[in-house]
Amino acid sequence: MKTPYRVVLVGTGGIGDAHVRAVAALPGRVQLVAACDIDAKRAQEFCTRHGIPTAHTDYAAMLKAERPDIVLIAAPPALHANMSIAAMEAGAWVLCEKPLCASLAELDRIQAAEKKTGKFTASIFQMRFASSNTHVRSLLAAGKFGRPLLAICHTLWFRDAAYYAVPWRGKWATEFGGPTTSQGIHTMDHLLHLLGDWAEVRAVIDNLYHQIEVEDLSMAHVKFANGARASIVNSTVCPRQETYLRLDCERATVELTHLYAYQKENWKLTPADPVADAALVTAWNAFPPDVGSTHAAQLENFVACMDAHTAPATGGAVARGTIEFLTAIYKSAFTGAPVTRGSILPGDPFYSALHGGMASRRMTQ
Secondary structure, eight states: OOEEEEEEEESSHHHHHHHHHHHHTSSTEEEEEEEESSHHHHHHHHHHHOOOOOEEEEEEHHHHHHHSEEEOOOEEEEEEEHHHHHHHHOOOEEEEEEESSSSHHHHHHHHHHHHHHOOOEEOOOGGGOOOEEEEEEEEHHTTTTTTTEEEEEEEEEOOOHHHHTTTTTTTTTHHHHSHHHTTHHHHHHHHHHHHHHEEEEEEEESSSSSSSSSSSEEEEEETTSSOEEEEEEEEEEEEEOOOOOOOEEEEEEEEESSSSOOOOEEEEEEESSTTTHHHHHHTTTTTOOOOOHHHHHHHHHHHHHHTTOOTTTTSHHHHHHHHHHHHHHHHHHSSSSSSETTOOOTSSSHHHHHHTOOSSSSOOO
């Protein structure tokens, strides 16, 4: 049996519990040896609750003392890039919560550190790793549904004043944006995983309700390289919460309705012609054993990549594609102009910040 990879966790807030559950789901493969938080009391209580051997309050000291193979980052977003780089320089691979970083410029720093160290950083995008998603994506790629024509991608969530009272939330400098970066990023990444490269984005953002710096609503119209069109809404102003992804193809409509996680029961197929497409229905019903869209599913894939010494599935070009997509939404919203894929380059103010230095301007166009 292989020696378990040594794992440390930085950040012991609510999402830290998901990482602990993910590690527990892979006994014998990974071992959580320490956790870190700047709040000593919270760090120790977290470690005691989960049976983690050591609590730390200094991240650099933890890396030096524990010599981890994997660092799980669940700290506030403004810390992600520097923590990821420090972890790779200490010899670890990194699995980091979203948003991975503040800009394409920061992503370039991360990827430069990857080349220098031979280690890798990947973003948490657990929606990609459900077994049902793999099944649906394979049918889509094989042309079973026909050509994709239209997509709807809705993250309709609600966050109250207490949520935004956390000091780093709701600010451009520390959260990087509103529901576009912090909530809708998961479903938008899922959409990109299914439909592939995007070609053009036209977007608006607005603040309709919350007393925060960033948007609480974004809407985008997207043209994909394959010709499909998509409508996207990201919101934290919706009392009836729902995550909804819909693909209308030539031969069928595919829908996924859930909130924060899904399994195969959350998918729905509507054939254009149920009689003529009986073979499609048969193929659809051949779901593999059900693995939900959990942190554990992604961590298992991440460990397999470490075993094989191959780049993780949500690093590199995948991470860049999603960060570039977020940037394009904000650039289009702030400038009032469409943004094409590959057009945001060094020297562009949006290359260095999602808001392009225009955060003080009125967000609606």
